[in-house]
Amino acid sequence: MEVIRPADIQEAAAALAENPGAVPLAGGTDLMVEVNFGHIRPSAVITLRRVEEIQELSRRRIGAGVTFRDLETGDHRALAQLARTIGSPQIRAAGTIGGNIGTASPAGDSLPFLAGLDARIELRSAARGARLVPWDEFFIGVKQTSKRPDELITAVLLPEDLPDRQEFAKIGQRSAMVISIVAACVFRWRGGRTRVALGSVGPTPIRCRRAEDMISNERNPGESALDEFARIVSEEVRPITDHRGTEDYRRHSSGVLARRLLERCLAS
């Protein structure tokens, strides 16, 4: 196996164009699992640790190489909350948001955050340069994205109008180091605008747009509005039953979780 060590983003994109079988390697926390199980046997890896352009972190631009350890203490409350739930301290020190996006697991912990904020994914290829893809055009199925084989994920871009309140929660069967059964993000702006996104309840992150519309019109939602909000969220998710949880439980707890997060937004 060949190891290619590009020094900057141009070299990295060029290396990927020249080596169609090569796999980008950042933290390796997903990649090595695939290798260890024999699911993939890459002919070459392109290491991204020395590519500085993707390590940059600002309020609206998160480099693909930023680790979850760094995000744990970052500006965005929900992003910090979700980062803390990922794996062990060792995994968080290695795993990157770009890797989480590239793997595109339905249980990817950062995905609800990106979906709820209408984030765009920045991709770069040697042939065509950079392009921005909205999250809902990027995640197209279970572990499937619209990223082309010659493209690298370089950053996540967040919108200008960031919410006033944001909260994240994740249901797993144990207290830490667990894959989510349901994960949820709720964002609320002054004035009532609300966004709700959930993970592990569909092939890609789910936005509950009917629930958003309904609750965005409620300036000070009371019990019945909150109940209605939870009910609609439970309707809008599209979960399945697997060894981690049942469809019914996921549907039920999606509503409960979304409501609790909204209450946290309203209270904080």
Added chain:
Amino acid sequence: MTARTGARIKGGVGESTYRSDGIPKVDGTFIYSSDMYMDRMLWGATLRSPHPRARITKLDIGPALAMTGVHAVLTDDDVPGRKTYGLEHPDQPVLGSESVEYWGQPIAVVAADDPEIARRAVDAIDVEYEVLTPLTDPIEAERLDSVFKRQRCRRGAEKRRGMVAVEGYYEVGMQDQAPLGPESGLAVPDGGGGVDLHIATQWTHIDHEQIVACLGLADDQVRIHHSGVGGAFGAREDVSLQIHLCLLALHTGRPVKMVYSRSESFVGHVHRHPALLWYRHEADADGVLRRVEARIVLDGGAFHSTSSSVLSNAVYHAAGPYRCDSVSVEGVAVKTNNPPCGAMRGFGAVQSCFGYEAQMDKLADAIGMDRIEFRIRNALQRGDPLATTGQVIETSMPAVELLERVRGMPLPEEGASEDPRLLPGGTGLTTPGASVRRGVGYALGLKNLCFSEGFDDYSEARVCITPFGVEVHTAAVEVGQGLGMILTQIARTVLGIEDVVVYYDDTSKIGSAGGTSASRQTQMTGGAVLEAAKMAREIALTRGNGDELDDAGVWRGGELVTPMSELVGGKPIEYHIRFHHPPTEQPDENGQGNLHVDFAVAVHRAVVDVDQELGLFRVVQIDTVQDVGFMINPRSVVGQIEGGVMQGVGLATLEEIVIEKGVIKNPTFTDYLLPTFLDAPRIEVQVVEERGAFGPFGAKGVGEPPTVSSTAAVVAAIRDATGLELNRTPVRPEHVALAPVQAGRHP
């Protein structure tokens, strides 16, 4: 005979001495069986069935053998001796040939220059299957008479009925022992047709017995060496890669090493039997237990392993540590195409306890009596017959004291934690304090100690006094529990000599010590060392013409009369012993008899915070009192209790091998969830030291009792917080969040 007491020697019994393997295990220098290395060694790998039931229609090893770096590819044809092995019944093929009966069953083994080539060679073997429908439902298996064993206990008059009756149906999921050290070993051919196997196991001599039979070799041609064991919990009682390694080493003439991957380990050893249990308990209105009826179905999986013994144990422990004169228990262990099940910490007693303790709560509630009071009224005491087998308990049985003590232990502060990580849901931040309800549950458990049912249970040990200190020789396996330290402490106390080293001899150098199982090594090998050391001391005093012995030599009247160099300079003092525990009987046709040599009891009180709406819970605290006989090493006893409690907490809240049509869906630590430190409750331990009938200084085994009843206590606490029936363990979020609420919640 007077032995020196622990007070007179440093590091003797009763002291929390440190173990010699402790620091190496923490700093990473300890050599586990997976760390072994030899020049020119080859690596082994295993071809496993991808189907739970199939006929093998083609098996062509040619493509694998043709690969560069591959030195051997062996199948059933290459097994020179008996083609099958097994702990109690040799029914499991060394390598499957015509058919396979469970998912992951070994079919062929490969030796190659490195692990990657070995894995690729496994993939290159050309094998075709005719896939058959697996038998996976244990009830269906019983109907088809696909049965390993039936066992019953019938005692007393059937018509002796109580005024109040409760019935219940309970299920226990399949738990894995999940030792952190995967199966691993190194086989080295001796050049003369024999082989030395270095292996992480629980009983070298029983491995030896099975290995020589399958290799077709004489006893003295195979030597089993105990190497660094990374946890066992029953998973290493059965043979896994032992025979495969020896076959490959003998075939290639080179050392061969094999290490299972984590996922392979999940199919490489047996698991705790999943259980279905039906119970009916009857009592008088004043709270006297009158009748216990039970039916227990254990799924033994595809091969026998220890299913017969686990079933018997489940049946004998079916009424728990309670008096009752009218009992009927019917048990069956069935054969299916699920993963084979066998020994795991608690050995059948865990499954029964989950049932009978739920019943005891129900019955107390039905009578309107306090749950602890009801247990105290019926708790077994010395002189009572065991409800199931009728055996009169002649050893210590402090169940009443345990219950009274645990009731008096302080409860944790009221109110949910301020730290969100310590609420249900943990770092997931799912649960506000206001959504938490607290529940408290109790469970009392019973466990037999050492081997039972007439088995000739013995351990050999040799104690040598030499000019360089005392040597203790044993074939007992140290699996991480601290046996070497216990043996050292016993030898020091008896001999008065501080300089003691334990040697773990291979199978050619000393006879069997029995398995490191059934909570037995402290009593059995500890007992052997105690007796051998006493005899060695007598010889020393006679030879040295004195009345006291220590590191300096033999003393008389306070004066050193024979220095150590003189005492053993010419000839070391050596005493070898085979120590037996008092004999037990086989059961009669109604499961009656003096089947067990000793028992221990433990009680657990669990405090659990529950978020009922999301079905999430956190075990806040476990308070436990255990009957330990005598603590040879108090720190070690507490360690065993804490670890055992956590294994029980795991079974209550997380740990289950999920199987779909015979296939394990979660053979990784990503999805087979073990508790993390954040999931660990505060554990408060008290002990009752009422000396046991045999075993050194009255010590009882302590390994299993903490696992028997902690699961039942945790689930009882979740029931208490929620009012739900919760008849299945582990409890999953959906069982709590989506369950209909039952009437009559316990106050």
